[in-house]
Amino acid sequence: MIIYGSEIAKNIKADIKSRVDEIVASGKRKPCLCVILVGDDPASISYVKGKEKACAEIGFASKMITLPQETSEEELLDIVRECNNDDNIDGILVQLPLPKHINAHNIIINIDPNKDVDGLHPLNVAKLYQSQDGFVPCTPQGVMQILKQANVSLAGKHVVVIGRSHLVGSPVARLLLNENATVTMCHSYTQDLSSITKLADILVVCVGKPRMITKEYVKEGAVVIDVGVNRDENGKLCGDVDFENVKEKCSLITPVPKGVGPMTICMLLVNTLKAYEGRING
Numbered sequence: 001m002i003i004y005g006s007e008i009a010k011n012i013k014a015d016i017k018s019r020v021d022e023i024v025a026s027g028k029r030k031p032c033l034c035v036i037l038v039g040d041d042p043a044s045i046s047y048v049k050g051k052e053k054a055c056a057e058i059g060f061a062s063k064m065i066t067l068p069q070e071t072s073e074e075e076l077l078d079i080v081r082e083c084n085n086d087d088n089i090d091g092i093l094v095q096l097p098l099p100k101h102i103n104a105h106n107i108i109i110n111i112d113p114n115k116d117v118d119g120l121h122p123l124n125v126a127k128l129y130q131s132q133d134g135f136v137p138c139t140p141q142g143v144m145q146i147l148k149q150a151n152v153s154l155a156g157k158h159v160v161v162i163g164r165s166h167l168v169g170s171p172v173a174r175l176l177l178n179e180n181a182t183v184t185m186c187h188s189y190t191q192d193l194s195s196i197t198k199l200a201d202i203l204v205v206c207v208g209k210p211r212m213i214t215k216e217y218v219k220e221g222a223v224v225i226d227v228g229v230n231r232d233e234n235g236k237l238c239g240d241v242d243f244e245n246v247k248e249k250c251s252l253i254t255p256v257p258k259g260v261g262p263m264t265i266c267m268l269l270v271n272t273l274k275a276y277e278g279r280i281n282g
């Protein structure tokens with residue numbers, strides 16, 4: 001069975017839109033997401049446009065701040081602080097990667113943790129690792145939603161996560177552990193990768209290598225979640241999993257596109273609504 005994140009995202013967005021309609025009908029202002037983009041990287045521009053469009057579709061306000069490539073770290077920090085102090089902004093997202101002359105960590109630690117809808121501020125990271133309520137990064141949260149909506153039970157299951165980045169692999173592994181899965185994390189130093197992945201009831205792949213995972217890596221009947229977004233040698237969008245090669249062997253699999261990707265923006269909207277409600281409810 002193929003699990004389409006795009007369909008799950010559609011339902012969640014419809015729920016958020018209803019909630020926004022209620023908010024607006026009650027005379028309150030709309031939730032507002034502010035996205036800050038530095039430079040003109042085409043992929044980043046397209047991601048930012050996607051976020052602006054998603055906000056418009058569900059009735060959020062959005063503010064897009066576009067800054068030139070040569071913006072200094074201090075100038076960007078000033079803008080982040082202005083957004084922190086702006087009562088009409090609920091969520092702040094600084095589009096990554098930033099130009100090399102800007103230290104992304106310095107920027108992230110200066111975002112108000114209550115507006116950190118990307119879930120990357122150290123306070124929110126700590127909350128995740130202490131199982132407290134905070135902002136969880138969007139892609140890992142999207143993976144968890146897909147598993148939940150597909151009724152995949154996690155407690156006691158062996159989940160293998162390939163990839164340990166701060167953005168995806170590590171938080172997804174922690175979320176799975178918080179749901180009582182037995183989690184094995186693999187990375188570029190892992191030896192005999194397939195001997196480990198073949199033990200997985202659930203395989204979450206966030207490795208960033210086009211179609212690297214073939215059926216030799218997958219146990220019969222496993223659930224396979226493909227987080228990867230890559231271009232193959234022909235420029236075609238593809239995941240980290242060789243979908244055609246693997247699909248017959250799995251019980252459930254996410255495609256690329258229309259799998260985890262649409263869930264990421266959707267979870268950003270969920271986090272922005274949460275930030276808004278947290279702020280208006282004090």
Ligand code: NAP
Pocket residue numbers: 139162163164165166167168169186187188189190193206207208209227228229230240260261262264
């Ligand atoms: P990343 O920072 O490059 O991390 C890749 C991870 O894979 C690292 O932990 C690396 O290990 C590991 N790795 C690399 N080669 C390996 C190998 N041969 N065997 C085992 N592990 C290996 O990438 P990321 O930011 O986590 O993103 C991963 C993928 O998800 C990318 O395709 C990205 O485009 C995609 N992504 C998708 C979304 C979405 O919305 N769907 C969002 C974010 C990212 P080391 O730690 O040892 O280097």
